[in-house]
Amino acid sequence: MLAVHYGALRSAPVLYARCLWWRINGKRLRARLNLAPLLGRAPHSYALWLSREPDLKSSENDGAENVSILALVSEGAGQEKTLESAKREGFAVQLVSAATGDTLRRTIEQSWVLPLMSGDVVRRGAGARYRTAAFRADENVRIIYADDDLIDDNGKRFSPHLKPDWNAELYSHLDYLTGSAILRADGLMARALGGANWAAEFTRQVVQQSEAKGGEPLHLRSILHHRRTRPAAVLRPLPIVAGGREKKLPVVSVIIPTRNRVDLLRACLEGVARTEYPGRIEVIIIDNASDDPATLEYLEQLEPGFARVRRDDRPFNFAALNNRAATEASGDLLCFLNNDIEILDGDWLTIMAAQCQREEIGAVGARLLYPDGRIQHAGVVIGIGGAAAHAHRLLDRDDEGYFHRHSLPQFVTAVTAACMVVRRDRFFAVGGFDAERFAVSFNDVDLCLRLGTKGWKTLYEPRATLVHHESVSRGLDRDPIGAARQSAEVKALQDRWNTALDTARRGGERRARDPFHHPELSPLSEQFALRL
Template sequence: MTKELPHHAQVVSRGGSRALLRLAVHFDALMSNPTRYLRGLWWKLCGKRLRARLTIAPLLGISSRAYRLWLSREAEANRIEASPRRNAPPIIALVRNGPGEEATLASLAAEGIEARLAPTCPDATLLALLRHAQGTWVLPMYGGDLLAAGAGEALCKALVETADTTQIIYADDDLLGKNGQRCDPHFKPDWNAELCQHFDYLAGTALVRLSKIDLNASLADDWPADLARRAAERNTAQGGQPLHVREVLYHRNVRPEPQRPAPLVIGSEECGRLPSVSVIIPTRNRVDLLQTCLDGLTATKYPGQLEIIVIDNGSDDPETLCYLASLAPDFVRVLTDSGPFNFAALNNRAVSGASGDLLCFLNNDIEITDPHWLSVMVHQAMRADVGAVGAQLLYPDGRIQHAGVVLGIGGGAAHAHRLLKPDDAGYFHRHALPQFVSAVTAGCLVVRRSSFLAVGGFDAENFAVSFNDVDLCLKLNARGWQSLYEPRAQLVHHESVSRGFDRDPAGAKRQAAELAMLRSRWGVREPRPEDNWRTWQADPFHHPALSPVSEQFVVRT
C-alpha cells in the first residue's frame, strides 16, 4: 500500500518538467555569479569533477528554485510506503488554537493521529488534556501547521525504534508559502544543546514523552515550546539526547526566529577565577604580521595570567630576527625551532614547556580587533562538557573565513559559512550563533591543557600541516569534550599569508596523504553525484540533505 501526496505536499513544476526546472536553477546560478559559474564549467571540462562541484554547488543551492528541484527529485524517487503500526505507543496531538486549525486537524486525521484542540494559553482545560494524555506521547502543534504525508508512519517507526530513555523526537520542517507552495526548508542538525539556546528548532515539530513534572509545574504561555524545552532538558539530564528524524515531517506557517546572542559579559567574580593561559604562536619571517598579532595581545584585556610563547621556525629575515631579539622576556618567550615546518610538532613541543592551565593556539597572521576575545573563549573552554573552542575569523575584507568546521564537505573537512558577511542571514543565522560543531580551526583555538594532553596533543606524524586541528577536535569529541564555535570572539585572519599555499609537488603529495589519513581514521569519503542523501554519513551538526560540496549550507541539488 502506498500513500499519495496530498495537495499541500505535492510538487508541481509549473514552468514545465523537472529538466526545465533544473535548467532554471542553473540559469539562476549563472546570473548570480557568472565568473564563478563559468570557472566551474571550465574545471568540469578539464576533468576536475570535484573541484567543479565545489565551485558551482553553492550557486545552485541559493537559487529560489533549488528546493522545488529537490522536492521534484524526491517525488520521482520515492513513494511513501505505509507500514503497520504494530507495537507503536499511542500518539495524541494537541493543537493550539489558531487560524488554520481545521486544516491542521485534517492533516492529523489523514495520518491516523488522534487530535484534540487545546487553548492558546495554559488553563484548566489544557491541564485536563495533558492528564488525559498521561502515559502517551504528545505531539504539540500550532494551528495552521500541517503534518506531512507519511509523517504518521515515520513517527511511529521512530517510536518503535527509540530507546526507553528518549524523551523527545523532532524532525525537519519547511514553510507553506503562497498557494500552499512549500519553501524555506529547515534541514536541522542532530541534537545541539548549545545552538538550541539561541534558536528553538524543536517547538511545533517535536513528539514529547509526557512526564509528571509537566502536569505539576506551570507552563509558559507558549506551552508547545515549553513542553519541548522541558523534555529536551530532561533527556539531557538523564544522559541521553533528543532523537532527530531526518525527514521533513511538518509544513509550517511560521517558525521561531534565531536570536543573535547578546555580548558575553564576564562578571567580576568570574574574572577573579579565570585560569592562566599560554598563547602559542608559530612564526617564520613576516615581522609585520607577528607585530600586529602581538600588539593585539598587548591590548587584550584578560584578567588572568597570560603567557605568550612565540616559536620561531627558521626565520632568516634580518628585520624579523632583530624584532624577535628586542622582545622583552617578561612579555614574550621566544623558542627557536629551525626544523622543517610541522605545525603539529611545533605546537606540541611548545606545550611541553607551557605553564598555562589553558592553551591558546594562535596563528601569527591573526589580527586582534576585540580586547575581550580571550575572556569569552576561556569562559566557554572552562565548561566540563567543552573541548576545543574556536572563534569567528574574518578575512580582511570582512567576509567570514571560519565559523566552525564541517566534516565531510568535499570529502575532507571545510570551514562552515565561508565567504558570508557576518550580518547576512545565511542559513538561519547559524554563523552568528554559539553552537557545538565537529571541529574548529587552530588558527585560533582554546583548550584545557589537561584535555589536550589526555588525547595525545596534535598528531605530528600523520597531520604535519593539514587537518591536525580537525583530528584533535575529533579526539576530544570522542572523550566527551565537544568542540564549540563562539562567534562573540571575532578576529581577522590573513589566512596562510606567511606560510603560503601548497602548490609544489611535495606539498601536494603531503596534503593528499593527510587527507587520506583523515578519511581512513574518521570515516570520511568523497561525495559522489549518485549518492543517496538518506544513506550519506553527514556531519551530525550538518545534514545529509544539504550539499556535501558547499561550505555554505544550501540544499543538495
C-alpha cells in the same frame, strides 16, 4: 536541470566561469565544489529537490500502531487545517488555550505529545514515521524531532530547514524543536500549558527532563511539517562572562608559530597585549627559521616578561611546532593562535576560556573573518569535498546564511587551530596533534575528532570574532611538494575518519556523516546548500 538553474548561473557569471575553468583543466572536484553552492541556492533549487523527494514509506513494526500521539493545537487562524492534518495521521487532537484545564494536563502523561501551531500542516505519512520511531526508541528517548519547511497561502513549500542531530548548545539559541517534535513528559507540566508561549515552554521543560535522565533527542531526517512561521534565533549572553570580570580564570598559554612577516606578527601581538583577560596570559612564540632581519630584530627586542621566543629551524610542521611549545607551557589552557590573526575585541580570550572551563568541552574555536568581513571559519564540517571544510565560508558576517548558524554558538565536529583553546591535560590525553600524518593540514580536525572519542565536545563560539589573513605568511600549497603533502594528508584523513566522497551514496551511511550537517545538504558546499 540546466534550464531550471540557468537564471542562477547567469546571475553569478564570475563563479560560473571559474567552474568552467577548473573543469576544462581537469579539476573535476574543484569545479563541483564551485558549482554546488550555485545550484543549491538557485531560486528553483527547492522545487527541483522536491521533485525527487521520496514518499514517506511506512515500515511500522507490530505494535507501533498502538503508539498514542496527542496533537495539542494552539487556537488561531488556520487551526482547522492543522486539526485536519493531525486527524488524518491518526493523532488524537486537542485545542489549547489560556483556559486549558487540569484534565488535559493529566492526559499528556498517557501519550506522546505533538505541540502544533495553528496554520501548520503535518505532512502525509508523518504519523506512521513518528509511531515507528517512538516504538523503536530507547526508553530514555523523550523527544523525537523532524525537519520542516514553510508553506504559503497557496500551499507552496519553501525554506526547508534540514536540521542537525541533537545540538543542545544550538537549541539554547535557536529553538528547532517546538512545533516539529513529539514529546514524552513526566509530571503534570502545569505551568507549561498556559500563555502565548506554551508550546516552547512545554518543549523546554521536556528537554530539561530528558537531560536530567540522560536521554538525547532523536532526529528523523525527513521533512514532516509544513509551517507558517518558526521560532526566531536569539543570541543569549554568556553568564560566566557577563558581570564576571572579577572571576579569576586559569592561566592561558598563547602559542604562536611564526616565520618572517614581522608586520603580521606585530599586529597579532599588539592584539594579544590589548586583550582583557581576568587571569595570566603566557605568550610563547615559536620562530620557525625566520631569516628576515627586521623580523629577527623585532623578536630580539620583545620583552621577556611579555613573550618567550623559542627557535626551531626544522622544516615547517605546524603540528610538531605546537606540540613542542605545549610541553613547555605552564597554562591550564592552551590557546593555539596563528601569527596572521588580527584581534578585534579585547574579550575574545575571556569568552573562549570561560567556555573551555565547561566539563563537557574539549576544544573551543572562534569565528574568523577574512579582511573584507566575509566568513573564513565558522566551525568545520567533515566530509565536505571528501575531507573537511570550514562551514559557511565566504558568507558576509551580516547575512542570515543558513538559519543564522554562523552567528550562533553550537557544538561542531571540529574547529580550526588558527584560533583554538583547549585544556592542556585533555590535549595531552589524546596525544596532542598528530605531527606524523597531519604536519600542516587537518591536524586540528583530527585532534577534535579524537577529543570526541573521549566524550569531550568541540564548541564554536562566534561571540569571539577575529580576522584571519589566511595562509599569508606560509603561502598556499601550489608547488609540487606542497600539493603532494596536501594530497597525502587528505588521504590520511579519509583513511582514519572515513571522509572520502567516493563512498557516499544518497540515502546510505557508508561515508562518515557529520552529525551537525545533514545528508540532504551538499557534500560539495561549505554553505549548507541543498544536495542536487
